[in-house]
Amino acid sequence: YIKEYKKKTKTSAKLFSKSAKLHVNGVSHNIRFYEPYPFVVKKSAGKNLVDVDSNKYTDYWMGHWALILGHGPNSVKKNLQKQIEKSWMYGTVNEQTIQLSELISKAVPVAEKIRYVTSGTEATMYAVRLARSVSGRKVIAKIDGGWHGYTSDLLKSVNWPFSESESSGVVNEEQIVSIPYNDLEKSLSILKKYSKDLAGVIIEPVLGGGGCIPADSEYLKGVQEFCKKNNSLFILDEIVTGFRFRFGCLYPTMKLDPDIVTLGKIVGGGLSIGVMCGKKEIMEAADTTGKKKSERSYVGGGTFSANPASMVAGYSTLDYLKSKKTVYSKINDLGKFARKEIGKAFDGKVAVTGKGSLFMTHFLQNGISEIRNSADAAKCNGGLLAKYHFKMIAHDGIFFLPGKLGAISNAHSKEDIKKIVKASEEFTC
């Protein structure tokens, strides 16, 4: 397949060699590189990416899973165009932000106060900082293999299935503790050891980058209960899961009561965003207006926080999702179909994990039959998964970032999923 790929991506090869001279790894996010070189994209529309050699791919990477309505949906495009005519940067309070926040705060009960940043990484960074300043403690617990962006406070070499060491250059490793997903007994025993110093716990309700693995609600409830008793903050990272399965977050369906929730991806409608929201009394710890210096906690923002382009793209996406609730039933059903049929295509050799419109194929080996956490995912054959995805890029016109999970958007159809199933049947492992 490498030969086939090289033959059809000659312009990409030339451009990528230029890119490799100019950029670290030739890319601007480590995960975007794959062998022999990533194709260079020319344009995108609906479910498709088109590369500079005019090859068309049905996309399941979907802008790091941000594009729930597909690439360039009209409902977002027309509002964005109108906004661009007015301005794409104010750097001051604007009405577009208020409109997006009104939608978010109605749909996400815990969002009593909101702060916008421009990436998920910053949102989790500030969530952790707030947990530390509110609790007066230093240690943060995270899930082994959980991914919250390149926030230095949340990187540690753990059982991370898809990379060896993420923590080079991180100075406070001793203040980060890992707990195993979906193993309440072990998690609680670790948390108890750190209880006096534990500022908070941060968890994704569906592990995204760490293997596309849903959490048991009993697991999350158990960790939450520990946090409440221990006066540690319970933080849910819903950057992937927020507005992905329903209009709102996943946590209310599990009857959880987090202190802080982080959002991103979908709520920016394809433009840069990060959101930290939470209970008033906690978020207000960071409200500096009228407080004495000694009483202030700081969470930040930046040059591009709440820029009107991101706010309008986010608002238009959520407004569409709110008015067309069938989007969720459609893409959730397609996800269910994909998990079932891809599993069948491999005749028991894989586990297809996920929830709703998210799915990921794990090639089973080492006695693993079920994927419950990143340690299980790490024991599967990640190399084979990358080959399977690469074969689809080179041969079938289907794009998954090799080794990563797929996200179905409103632009996909059942016929598209059937093509993945066919490509799976043809893949010899």
Ligand code: PMP
């Ligand atoms: N949290 C989760 C759960 C994520 O999946 C990601 C990114 N994939 C982030 C945080 C970081 O977001 P960003 O890439 O926008 O910084």
